Amino acid sequence: MQKGRIIFHIDMNAFFASCEIKRRPELKNKAVVVARNDEQRRAIILSPNYIARDKGIKTTMSVKEAMKIDPYIVVVEPDHAYYSEISKTFMKFLYLITDQVEQGSIDEAYLDVTETVKKVENPLMLAQYIQTTLYEKFDLPCSIGIGPNKFLAKMASNYKKPLGITIFRKREIEKTIWPMDVGKMYGVGPKTKAKLNSIGVKTIKDLATYPDYNRLKTVLGNVSASTLYNWAWGNDDSKVDPNRYEDVQSISNSNTFMYDVYDVRELKQMLKVLVNTVSDRLEKEKMQAYTVSLQIKYGNFTSISRNKTVSIPVTETGEIYEIVEELFIENYDETKAVRLLGVGLAKLAPRIEKEIKQISFLDNLEEIESETQIDNLVKDVEEKFGKGIIKKGYYRKDNVRKD
Ligand SMILES: [Mg+2]
Numbered sequence: 001m002q003k004g005r006i007i008f009h010i011d012m013n014a015f016f017a018s019c020e021i022k023r024r025p026e027l028k029n030k031a032v033v034v035a036r037n038d039e040q041r042r043a044i045i046l047s048p049n050y051i052a053r054d055k056g057i058k059t060t061m062s063v064k065e066a067m068k069i070d071p072y073i074v075v076v077e078p079d080h081a082y083y084s085e086i087s088k089t090f091m092k093f094l095y096l097i098t099d100q101v102e103q104g105s106i107d108e109a110y111l112d113v114t115e116t117v118k119k120v121e122n123p124l125m126l127a128q129y130i131q132t133t134l135y136e137k138f139d140l141p142c143s144i145g146i147g148p149n150k151f152l153a154k155m156a157s158n159y160k161k162p163l164g165i166t167i168f169r170k171r172e173i174e175k176t177i178w179p180m181d182v183g184k185m186y187g188v189g190p191k192t193k194a195k196l197n198s199i200g201v202k203t204i205k206d207l208a209t210y211p212d213y214n215r216l217k218t219v220l221g222n223v224s225a226s227t228l229y230n231w232a233w234g235n236d237d238s239k240v241d242p243n244r245y246e247d248v249q250s251i252s253n254s255n256t257f258m259y260d261v262y263d264v265r266e267l268k269q270m271l272k273v274l275v276n277t278v279s280d281r282l283e284k285e286k287m288q289a290y291t292v293s294l295q296i297k298y299g300n301f302t303s304i305s306r307n308k309t310v311s312i313p314v315t316e317t318g319e320i321y322e323i324v325e326e327l328f329i330e331n332y333d334e335t336k337a338v339r340l341l342g343v344g345l346a347k348l349a350p351r352i353e354k355e356i357k358q359i360s361f362l363d364n365l366e367e368i369e370s371e372t373q374i375d376n377l378v379k380d381v382e383e384k385f386g387k388g389i390i391k392k393g394y395y396r397k398d399n400v401r402k403d
Contacts, residue, residue: 006123007240009145011152012303013162015107016047018075019086022139031055031073035063037331044208046078050162060330080306083107090138097130097316102240105309108157110150112240127165135163152177154186154311173234187228187311191322195219208232221319223288223351227312249283252293254342257302260299261338271324272305273342279317287312287348294321294327303340304312306331313349317330321343 012018016034021027027157030051035164036043041064048057048066052073057066064376066073084221093164096290100112109333117123123347127144143164145156155177156168168176177185183193185204199219201207207228210216230236259268271294306327314320324343332338 004114005112006114006117006149007150007152008127008145009157010109010111010132010134011102011143011145011154011157011161011229012107012134013092013141013143014047014049014053014310016078016083017049017052017076018080018140019083021049022086023082024076027074027076029298031057031075032071032076033057033066034076034078037063037075037077038333038335040064041067042334045047065314077087086138088351090134090140093133093138094130098152099242100240101242104154110153110240110338124165124167147167148212149234149236150238150240151231152234153188158184158186162242170234170400173208174205177232177234178203178208180204182207185228185231187224187231190324192220192224192228204232224312225314226336245307246341249287249348250344250346251278251285251287251289251348252342252344253277254340254341256297257338262334264332264334267324267332267338267341268328268340271328271343274318274341275321278343279315279320279346282315282320282345282348285348286351288315288351289320289345290314290347290349292323292327293342293344293346294324294331295340295344296328296332296338297340297342298333299339301336301339302336304331305342305345307344309347314345315351382398 026189027049029051029391033045033052034047035045039242041062043063045057045059046060047059050072052066057069057073058240063075086191091101091103091109094109094111098111098113098116100115102110103184104110104357113123113126117126120126120129123146127146131142131144133170135143141162141168143161144154144159145157145159146165146167147153148170152168152170154174155163156166159166159168180203182188182196182201182204183190185207185337188196196202196219196336199215203211207216210229211230213225216229219225220228237392255274257268257270290313291307291309293305295303295305297303308323308327314323320343324345342350
């Protein structure tokens, strides 16, 4: 287990929109949305800036819906090549802070600053420096979350946007993350939220204290159940891994149509077939995947390739299809004929089931024990949780369920 780490999660605010405003400063005080500019305005909004968000315009709304809210929004066509250039530039800046940088996606990164903060007065000052520099020198607003692990740092960065800096400590989970709607939890998308709601789990606390772990496993699948359960207790022992993006292993499959296809149902049907074949391979290799990709080639030979990296690795056909469909809906241009569809899985890792941990402060207990600070800790814990809690903790620890 990692002892006393300090992790930053840096998340760019409205990244695509911020990139557009960076090169077109005249848009700065306007409501801007990044979306394909099709005639019927059916395209999905990929990124609204904060002026648009304040009016109630959201990611995944169609341009048409957004224009009902504000007919004067500026619609800017997405330029993914440009966004990845900007992404590389700010990642380079983050590498000046520490070499322990793990890129989470095009617009976010985890930094293990445990060593770096020893050189400055406190983590907060370092976070302020990073935020101010990104804003003033790169024109990129960001939120920063600080925590003892990647999960809590991620939850913290999401807490205040734009330009927030938030610290989530492990001992404060009852006050910070537990009251939150379970849908606010990293890794819980709309479908997982619906599944959790169906068994009465509404808040993160409900998940952490859910009395029937086997039921969770049945509803969520083994990997998701153990990951989410550990996270609900503020536990995450995954390391900031600078090389995570260098994984070259992948599984993919594609299909070239004999004719031009415009029919969405037919395209989705083919995506299902492709997803089935790649998920079979994944199953056979006993692997799980962190990145799902989609390729579309149109009849006019233009081609796009998009991917999504997820927090909880996917293993099941349904999970993979959910992401493929999302990428398809966001990127498919229905005015063009499709010639080829491809689906891929990357960032593969062997399937391992993590054991679940229930009592988070016991971790601290074991660490500190060796430093003979046990008495102070007991007092500290009793003050926070009431007398007798330590005994209860040991009791529950004996009952930690293993998968
Ligand atoms: Mg972001």
